[in-house]
Amino acid sequence: MAEKEKTKIMFVMRKAAHGSIYAYEGLEAILIMGAFEQEISVVFIDDGVFVLKKEQDTKPLGVKEFSKTFKTLEDYDITNIYADRESLEQRGLTADDLIIPVKVMEAGEIAKIMEVQHVLLPF
Amino acid sequence: MLHTINKSPFFSNNLESCLKFAKDGDPIMLYEDGVYAVLAGTKIEPAMKDALKKHPVYAIEADVKARGITKVLEGVYLCDYSCFVGLVEQHLVCPWF
Amino acid sequence: MKFGILIQDGPYNHEASDSAYNFIKAALERGHTIQGVFFYNDGVHNVNKLMDPPQDDRNISRRWSELGAKGIDIVVCIAAAKRRGINNDVLVPNVRISGLGQLLELSIESDRLITFGTG
Numbered sequence: 387m388a389e390k391e392k393t394k395i396m397f398v399m400r401k402a403a404h405g406s407i408y409a410y411e412g413l414e415a416i417l418i419m420g421a422f423e424q425e426i427s428v429v430f431i432d433d434g435v436f437v438l439k440k441e442q443d444t445k446p447l448g449v450k451e452f453s454k455t456f457k458t459l460e461d462y463d464i465t466n467i468y469a470d471r472e473s474l475e476q477r478g479l480t481a482d483d484l485i486i487p488v489k490v491m492e493a494g495e496i497a498k499i500m501e502v503q504h505v506l507l508p509f
Numbered sequence: 510m511l512h513t514i515n516k517s518p519f520f521s522n523n524l525e526s527c528l529k530f531a532k533d534g535d536p537i538m539l540y541e542d543g544v545y546a547v548l549a550g551t552k553i554e555p556a557m558k559d560a561l562k563k564h565p566v567y568a569i570e571a572d573v574k575a576r577g578i579t580k581v582l583e584g585v586y587l588c589d590y591s592c593f594v595g596l597v598e599q600h601l602v603c604p605w606f
Numbered sequence: 607m608k609f610g611i612l613i614q615d616g617p618y619n620h621e622a623s624d625s626a627y628n629f630i631k632a633a634l635e636r637g638h639t640i641q642g643v644f645f646y647n648d649g650v651h652n653v654n655k656l657m658d659p660p661q662d663d664r665n666i667s668r669r670w671s672e673l674g675a676k677g678i679d680i681v682v683c684i685a686a687a688k689r690r691g692i693n694n695d696v697l698v699p700n701v702r703i704s705g706l707g708q709l710l711e712l713s714i715e716s717d718r719l720i721t722f723g724t725g
Contacts, residue, residue, distance in 0.1 A: 393714045400526070400606065401725060408614070408725065411647050414685060418706035424714070432526055472529070497530045500603060501510055505713045507612070508606045508721055515625070515724070523725075541621040571628075572621075590632035597718050598607055598638075606614075606725025 392425040396503045399434035403453065404444065409437045410452050412509025417455070420462035427466035427503075428459070429496055430488065434509075435473045438484040456486050468496055511600035515541035518553045523605040528556070530603075533563045536596055540569040547573065549580040557582055567592065608641040609633050610716030612709065614723030616651035617666035618659070623652055626722035627669055630678075641716045642679040643670070644709045647723070650687045653680065655698040667698045674700025681708045 397416055403409045420426050430438060437453065444451040459467065469488040474480060481490050500506060512531050518524040524546055527537065537560065539546055546557055547568045560566060561584040570587040581587065611630060615622040630640055645652055657667040674680040680701040682692060687703055694703060713719050 395710075395713050398603075406725075407647060411686060415646070415706050415709065419710045419713075422707065422710050424710065431530075432522065493529045494532075497510075497532060500530070501532075501601065503601065505610075505716075505719045506601065506603050507713075507719075508604045508614075508723070508725065513720075515621070540625055590628045591636060593629060594632045594636050594638065597609070597633075597720055598636075602718060602720045604721045604723075606721070606723050 392423065393505070394425045394427070394503045395419065395505045395507065396500060397426070397428045398500075398506050398508045399428060399430045399437055400432045400508065402433040402436040403442070404447065404449060408509045409434070410450070412507075413452055413455060415507070415509070416459065416464065417462065420459065420464050426462070426464050427468070427499070428464065429468040429470070429499070430473070431470045431496070432473050435469055435477060435479060435484070438469075438486060438488070439479070440483055440485050453485050459486070468499065470496055510535050510603045511538060511596050512536070513538045513540065513602060513604045514543035514546070515539075515606070517542040517545040519545065519551075524553075525556075527603075527605045528560055531564060536565045536567060536600065538567045538569075538593055538596060540572050540593070544568045544572045544576060544578060547581050547585045548578050549582050554582065561585070567596065569593065607717040608639045608715065610641045610712040610719035611643045612712075612719060612721040613643065613645050613649040613652060614647040614721060614725075616648040617657070620724040622649075622722040622724055623666050624664075629720065629722070630673065640673075640678045642681060642708070642712045643673070644681050644683065644712055646683045646686050646706075646709065648690070649723070650682050650690055650692045653682055653698050653701045654692060654696050656696055671698035671700050674698075681712075683709070
């Protein structure tokens, strides 16, 4: 029997962490939805790339540090993780500054991946 | 893909990012404060005129009217929510928040 | 077509709830089905029955309750609700609290999912 086709869902992360809750609750949604064996991918664009910045220390601020939790995405077989090259560059970052490995791509390439999704969820 | 924008281009880079990712021919729906992009005679008019050459641009007329926007860039389709739904029938939605 | 609606922001502060409501009304008028409405992030504040706006303003939580009464599945994310003090005691009728799995289900079952929020 043919396996039921998985639904392609992409999380589009465009907001930085801590200043608002979107990135954190977005991550919570990724982790829950990632447990249901659909085809989940994540793309970091604009300030979203800051979410993955290494060396975040939130102790002085007194809020939860969740960037490390992105490392668990691998355990959910979420390996399609992308970042927009220009967004990184404009913010003085490279892939080496990020806490997990991402596929750095041009906007046009990312748009092609977006187009084949069933749902795009902004966070 | 249908791109939706609800923030003023004078406040956020959502429109700019959308235009970077949108493929030629992709429709753009402006609603809420996103409709300020259709105001004629502003600093973003050149970018919008360029966008209008590549994309059908729609704006929710109720949002336009509520904001007292009377000078609308030529080529923008003022429409209602039924038209918005019609576009969603045809396209995957890419929201730029 | 079957439409799923995700709402990420609260009532009144932003126009998101109004836009979502206008979209849903137009979709129903065009003969579509609303597969479900899912409230996440500050969106969970939309269905608080303690809401009591001035008489000349719209009552946003009542509007959602009325859509629920029509048979539309209106779901509030439990994790987001708990964080913000929203529970069954303060929910308007015809709305239920459930998990993020419902957002996944809504994503799968809807032909299109559209998000309203502010960001």
